[in-house]
Amino acid sequence: MGKIKVRVKINGKERSDEVEPRMLLAHYLRDVVGATGTHIGCDTSNCGACTVVMDGKAVKSCTVLVGQANGREIKTVEGLSQNGKLSKIQKAFLDKHGLQCGYCTSGMLMASYWLLKKNKKPTEEEIRRNLSGNLCRCTGYQNIVEAVKYASELIEKEGEEEEVVVESQ
């Protein structure tokens, strides 16, 4: 199969690779980039474990061909903490016990990160609706909702993290 060249900025770092055009962004991140924090939990775009933020918008990376990501900027769970310091949404998930097995967590974090970018003070209903594309089998969601609320409070109190710009290679 012929290959295509893609140039993608991942967590602030630019890279280019030659890949099969049929490759999904989720597999590209996991198998080519080695960013295995992005998980795959289904094959029908239902579960949201593979959620990443592409050009500022949450997408399910199992539904994006890597060619569609060409020239774009991707943020994955690995890009949430800055200089070894957990971001507010990560801290909130830990403090509110918003995870158990950890498998859906990356997608939950990225969907929540995006939600809080567009809506700094979401209501409980808005949180639940915005996370409806991310399935969790362990927590019953209550603590995840609490965590997003708590992160929203932290952001209100302390402000958003500054995005650290990583120099491209």
Add this chain to the structure above:
Amino acid sequence: MITGQKFVEGKGTYVDDINLPGMLYMAIVRSPYSRAKIASLKGGLNSSDYEGRMASVGEGGSGEINIYSEPVFAQGYTSYLGQPVAAVFGEDRYKAEDLLNSVDVEYEPLKPVMEIDAALKADPIHPGTKNNILIDKWVGKEFKDTSSPIVLEDSFYNRRVATNPMEPRGVVATYDGNRLTMWASSQSSQSIKEGLVEAMNLSPDSVRVIQADTGGGFGLKGGLHPEYVIAAHAAMKYKRPVKWIETRSEHLSSSNPGRGARADIKIFAGKNGIINGVTGEVYVDAGAYGGFGEFAPRFIAYQLTGPYAIPNGYVRAIATLTNKVPQGPYRGAGRPEASYFIERMVDLLADELKMDPADVRIANMSSEPFKSPLGLEIGAAKPFFQDALKEFEYGKRFTSDTAGLGFFVLVPGIGPGEGARIKIEKGRVKVWLGGDTAGQGHQEFVRTLIREELGIASDLVELQLGDTDAVKRGVGAWGSRSAITAGAAVIAASGKIKDMVIKDFGDYSPENALSGSYDIDHFEEMKGTLNSFGANIAVADVSPLGAIRVKDCWSYYDVGRVLSKESVWGQIMGGIVQGIGQVVSEEIAYSDEGELLTGSIADSGVLSADQVPNFVVKVAENRSDLPHGVKGLGEAPTIGVPSALVRSIEKVTGKRIRDTPVRPEDIAEDF
């Protein structure tokens, strides 16, 4: 704080994150028919290369290979949709998928046997067997009741549901010429090893199973699966590491689902609501092969009196073979089914006598411990239930007009105990358990116990993932057993370390312990029962078209002593959503012709955040007699929630509910 930092940073190591040099990816050619003759088969690794059968290990496993054991590859015919027929191996996951087309299989479809009743009448699905009855036993003692004025009969069905951990199954197998090493997403590395040893006829020393971070299990990941044997065999044959990661589609067609149990129940009662006897038949849809299905019907029958002091009981326990993927344990594994069946009958009796369901329940409870005619031992139920009604503000906040009650006894799987190893070295403590944590937070109770027993601060204590080379003997994490059994093993191992420290230093102090090197691997033998009570109350809202929304769901469980509040509450809230899911949406469904109707995780009914409310969780901390005072917990919500919720749906709609999931057509208003 619960430990999970590596997960929020995306730094977990799940099995699909493990990559070895030269690794092959495995993909499986699966039967597209529920039942078919294999007229011809060319290509891939198949039954002509490997003829072995599966060993029944893990929860409810018999440890045996018998005529009903599943062949690793279908041999001559297929018996369920999704059954492995052949395996192919590629340099990456895309190439492995491509290679599926290189296998040429010609099937001659046969009429499948899809339901329990059909199985009882049909010719045997397996040639050389007499019928489709996997097991047929009576539990209890025959009795005659000609004097009870009320005799009620009904039939119920808990249809099959997928376990659906968010991380599907997966293994990486490698062979160095002497030893097979397998990394697995696992609830029991020990059981997987035992299964590989038996199924592949290997020596125990030549197999090591290591747990990877495990993204949920819910019963599925405690035993052996055909794909694990195929991956192991291929790693040995090709002398290259082999990775297999299940897709969700494969999960829905080919991983062992839970429930799939039906019952015809008859109760004999007085006009005062006192039940004098219970009798009937429990049927389990075992699917195409033996395994958990051999154990499940008797386990359900044994619990059929629930938490009630019913003096007579005689129950027939049957498992039938059908052309479906073999049934397996799913959170509760027989406990929710038994509770559902008896709770439905108790509610029916309340309606018959126009009594409040709470009063009928109280009428059948003992203030003393009770041993049922089916063998179930329970403590005094009445005081706990009366507390539960108070906690629920029953009669005020909730009334029987709209709210449904569920009352149950949780029977944890205690025997034969569990293993634990504690190693102190360079001022840090490493702990291994015989059962593998799959997200329940075993690390938390381990840290609590080490802090209490050895006085060592939690940040110095790390729970390690399961590893059959690290712990000599272990059982598995299922059956609400880990805090009980692995906790007891940690305490016993701590005691031994304490003795050694005293021997070395003259007295015990955490500083002394941390300054030395100690390594204790201990198996704590345990038997008997440690049953505990729980209650739920739920209120449903049903739309005219039959869509169900849960408005309220409260829990009150006796969990014994709480070792980690986060873990206990987390277990309860997560289990509640699974309990609700079983009632409102979860199902693995087939057509009569054997087509799988459940095509995605959404179809299988896993609920999302916007479909459930917040829950009220209350616990009773009545200490058990164990040194650490704990009781079972993990399965409580999937036992208690379904019967409570179904009762509420029944009250709200005025329609008798018998089966789960409740389908919209069962309850929609008549137009």
